[in-house]
Amino acid sequence: MDAETRYEAVRSRDARFDGEFFFAVETTGIYCRPSCPAVTPKRQNVRYYTTAAAAQSSGFRACRRCRPDAVPGSAEWNVRADVVGRAMRLIGDGVVDREGVGGLAVRLGYSARQVQRQLTAEVGAGPVALARAQRAHTARVLLQTTGLPITEIAFAAGFASVRQFNDTIRAVYASTPSELRAAVAPRGGTGARRTVTPTAGIPLRLAHRGPYQSTAVFDLLAREAVPGVEDIDGTPGRRTYRRTLRLPYGTGIVAVDERSRGWLDARLHLTDLRDLTTAVQRLRRLFDLDADPYAVDERLGADPRLAPLVAARPGLRSPGAADPDELAVRALVGRAEAERLVRRYGKALDAPSGTLTHVFPEPAVLAEAEPDGPLGALTTALADGTLRLDAGAERDEAQEALLALPGLDGRTAAEIRTRALGDPDVVPPGVDVPDAWRPWRSYAVQHLRAAGELE
Incomplete structure (x- = not known):
């Protein structure tokens, strides 16, 4: 976007651009999100930044009204x-x-x-x-x-x-x-908010931009839930999804509510608080919260085949994975076999939380315990680094490594690339999807599946 387009977004307080850029006001020394409710600054006093870090590095402070550090990440x-x-x-x-x-x-x-x-x-x-x-x-x-x-x-x-x-x-x-x-006032009053202890969990608002089809995401999570590491309860529209997390410094348990109000309410329990940033980012990838539904729906909605599907489900997401290695194993073996692996090799939580009892087994554990067949080949490649599925993995290289593994077909590789690597532009083998739907073909596939046109 040029400066004129950005200023118009600021002038109209357009929340669609929150997180896509930030603006700073030279006369106040403050930077904001585009939808900030404060008085619109004069055009000549405004500077634009791609990231909050860039605005901070230039000496600007975060606005206390719009909290620009809490916006969704850029798609x-x-x-x-x-x-x-x-x-x-x-x-x-x-x-x-x-x-x-x-x-x-x-x-x-x-x-x-x-x-x-x-x-x-x-x-x-x-x-x-x-x-x-x-x-x-x-x-x-x-x-x-927290307190x-x-x-x-x-x-x-x-x-x-x-x-x-x-x-x-x-x-x-x-x-x-x-x-x-x-400075944070409690709901319905003034003064300091009553903080909670870490044992009660850290309450979070996981922000997203635009419409969010939470029902479709929670339906998928309910179909895939592996007992011991995941559960979901409640009625559609009011469900809560819970799961365990394996994190760099320890483990975690998260509960996320289905109801969307511009954000998803969550509560996170961690054995080591140093894992907070990582846990939040992995949840954002799982729920695809940094997507730009306006860009996706504009491109896909222009196609006659997809237009009625997009109109029926604006803001449909392409869910990712909380743990890419876990997702790869589950995509290969299926839900029932994943449950067996959890019961036999999963790491037990120090204290079970309801039906949540284990963390999904690490690739190295599975590679040692069951080294033969497609599962052994996949977990060995993950354990020794031949196959990388972390947030910075090179997607084409990862797909080549996946397809080189015995017993792992193109459809499974496409599922792993879509979910574990968060690629927004993946088409399963045999699915007829035109190039005009790039770079959002993963979302087009979700629309076709939601409409019953694909399995």
Whole structure:
């Protein structure tokens, strides 16, 4: 978009562009999302940024009214398969916090200097600044939703020291951590919100843009649910999906409510709070919350075949995976066999939560326990790194590695590429889908399935 188009989006407070760009006002030193309800600034005072990190790096503070750090992520990073798109997905998954810029560069197959240069050129901020913005957002969530001591929050959010934490919060929000915590008023009143303890779980609002067909997503999750690691209860429209998560530092249990109000309500229990950022990003991929339904529906709705399907289900999503390796195994063996693997090899939770008792077994565990056949070939490739399905995986290379495995056909590979790798433009073998539906053919397939035209 050019500057004129962006200013019109700001002037009209168009929420469709929240997360796609940010604007900053030179006279106030504040940056906002396009839908911010504040008085529209003069055109000559406005600057535009691709990311919140870029605005922060230029010295602007986050607006307290529109909370620009809480917007959905840009759909562009899920669409793009180049190094910048892969890097943005990996940073979102917390790789920089866990492995540093060097670890990010190794995963991408580039030097740290090349990664820095490309990210700065494309999004206006390098990996350190992008990770810093993400840490600040995580800290704000913990400050305003839990009763954790501020020192614990600093390290749980990924900061190296309390001083670094304090300096970052002041720079990003123009408040001290204590002021930021006290500024959130409870519903129906004033003053500080009553915070909850970590044992009660961290309440989250998982934002999305545009219409969201939650019923279709929850129907799919209900059909696929593997006992022990997932359950879903309630009636359509008011269901709650729960599952266990295997995370870098520990395990988690999440509950997500079906009802959509511009966001999905969730509650997250973690054994290690350092996993918060990663857990949130994986849930966003599972529920496809960073999609741009306006762009998808505009392209697909222009086709006579799809127009009535899009009109019937605006905002239909293409769900991803909370754990790509788990999804690959389940796509290969099916639900019943996945349940057997959980019972036999899954890691038991320290304390079961209702029907949730296990975390899905890791590929290395399965490769050692059942090394033969297609399952053994897949889990061995995942365990030794021959096949990578993480957030920054190169999609074409991953598909080639999948198709080289014995017993794994093209349809299963397409399912894994769509779900585990979050590719928005995948067509299963044998399905007639025109090129005019690019780059949203995964969504077109979802529409055809929802209409009963595909199995």
